[in-house]
Amino acid sequence: MRIAIIGAGNVGQALGQGWTRRGHDVRYGVRNPADPKYRDLTTATPDEAVAGAEIVVLATPWPATEAAIKGLGDLAGRIVIDCTNPLGMGPDGLQLVVGHDVSGGELVAQWVSGAAVFKAFNTTGFNNMADLSGYAVAPAMFVAGDDAAKKPAVIGLVGDLGFEAVDAGPLRRARLLEPLGMLWIDQALNRGAGRDFAFAVVRKKG
Ligand SMILES: NC(=O)c1ccc[n+]([C@@H]2O[C@H](COP(=O)([O-])OP(=O)(O)OC[C@H]3O[C@@H](n4cnc5c(N)ncnc54)[C@H](OP(=O)(O)O)[C@@H]3O)[C@@H](O)[C@H]2O)c1
Incomplete structure (x- = not known):
């Protein structure tokens, strides 16, 4: 599949390298495609x-x-995979900046x-x-999204x-997945x- 990855940092490159190995056509959308740090990657501007x-x-x-997202133009008909965690700094360090009644994933959909x-x-x-x-x-890896097709x-x-x-259900279940991401971060860092x-997910035999 043709995959555009917006952001060629830790996550973007990890995903892109794995999918390239599996035969997908990966291009990275970055703010400065000519940046020497991207010389080993297929880069373009995000809209390209x-x-x-x-x-x-x-x-x-x-x-x-x-x-x-605003720089990407019309994405009608595409699949958008949101890997972000809506993080900001709080009194105890990194924390989610949205939750309960909306998720980062739902904001991305807006x-x-x-x-x-x-x-x-x-x-x-x-x-x-x-x-x-x-x-x-x-x-x-949990996947939440509304489009069953x-x-x-x-x-x-x-x-x-x-x-x-693991199908986590509709996109609003991102309200559950983002705290789970935060749990991973807290375990890893703190x-x-x-x-x-x-x-x-481990399952009982039989
Ligand atoms: N790190 C993890 O283990 C991990 C795990 C799960 C989820 N996440 C989430 O995944 C996201 C990326 O994390 P990361 O660790 O990969 O971050 P990162 O290493 O800092 O990479 C972020 C990338 O985004 C690019 N970028 C920044 N602003 C941009 C813009 N306006 N348009 C296009 N590209 C832009 C930066 O490139 P330039 O500065 O060169 O433009 C950079 O390559 C975050 O939301 C994070 O919460 C991270």
């Missing part, structure tokens, strides 16, 4: 990267996401025009998106990276877990 792409992946810092928005890839670290080797069971394509992209894709862990 999304032209002709079936999938648009948002891997930008939360405060930059609305402006980044900002894009005409696309099917899915929340995914926000509940684990970029290191796991890059490399799932060493786990006894496949880590889970387009959801299998997103589930497929999740599976391409080795995750067990509870001594480091980055080499992931959430999995």
